[in-house]
Amino acid sequence: MSTARFDRLITQSTNGALRLADGHTISVIAAGADAVDVYLWPGLPAPDASGWEDEDPAEVFLTGGNMDGRYCCNVPVQAVRDLIEQHVGEAAAADDEVITAPLAQLRATGVRCLNRQDSAGRYVRVPLADGTEITVSGTAADRDGTRGAEVSIHHLVRDHASWQASRIDRNGRSVHVYDSYGQRRPYEEDTSGLVAAVLTQVQQCGGSAPERGVGETAEQLARAALAEQGITAHRDDDAGNTWLVIGGDQTSPDFPDMLAEPYAVLYLGSYGNDEEITVDRAPAPGDEWTVLAGDGTGAERELTTRPADQLADCVQAVTAWLATLQGTPSGTE
Secondary structure, eight states, X not given: OOOHHHHHHHHHTOOEEEEBTTSOEEEEESOOSSEEEEEEOTTOOOOSSTTOOOBOHHHHHHTTOOTTSEEEEEEEHHHHHHHHHHTTSBOOOTXXXXXXXXXXXXXXXXXXXXXXXXXXXXXXXXXXXXXXEEEEEEEEOOBTTBSOSSXXXXXXXXXXXXXXXXXXXXXXXXXXXXXXXXXXXXXHHHHHHHHHHHHHHHHHTTSBOOTTOSSSOHHHHHHHHHHTTTOOOEEEEETTEXXXXXXXXXXXXXXOOTTTSOEEEEEEEEOSTTOEEESSSOOOTTXXXXXXXXXXXXXXXXXXXXXXXXXXXXXXXHHHHHHHHHTSTTSOO
């Protein structure tokens, strides 16, 4: 986690106040290369850790600080960095991207967050353990009376206008869990409200979804559905992507020669900044099944693409494709 502004104070031997991402503030005084004096503003307790034992209440008075604060002397530089990280880093600067702070705060609590982009704009997906998900997006400050140029999570803090978060169920229905549009909240306050709302939903839904997803993997689901039609599939992978290959000759138990005989490919796709082709995790809202058919000469064509809950349509497409091959004397498309 970056402590760039604190590091700059150390490098320049400069005093200064630092706001932390969770709203607390510290002042760095008598900055040195190895240790600094730190004034902890009211509400921020001194850590119960090595390096924070040397307190001097008199310095609070002498430096004009609030007597409810704490003045800690000769604190090791690394101990201050640890404190900053414990409070989710330094507060966002005006030229930071708006999504940096909430992502850091959510991920610090173990919440899995994925960047995504589609025709609606750019946003963050938070897959949940019950199979639903939360989407987080933002809007920039109004321009000429419009609600920002686009739905975005990449504009700068200085341009921030609002946050929106919605929970999407397995059927694609969406319910707002946070929306600050038109409320003109300061960025830190707005971001704290967003993170609190998301964490509440995460807790209510059983936590964040594991990386492999919730429930049976796409491979397990697809193999079972294909097997019901008497179809055998083979797993294949490359460059981190995984998929199933269905040979045109279903009488052979061998992996098909994809450069010499017809085949079909079935996989689950997730598109955006975290684009993936996989059968290694459970389907999630927004995923799509895709079936491709290859003719054995290197050419492929799409047979169908269906939402994550419509695997049966893909199996039907594979079945129809196999039937077409069986009706072709040459055994090719």
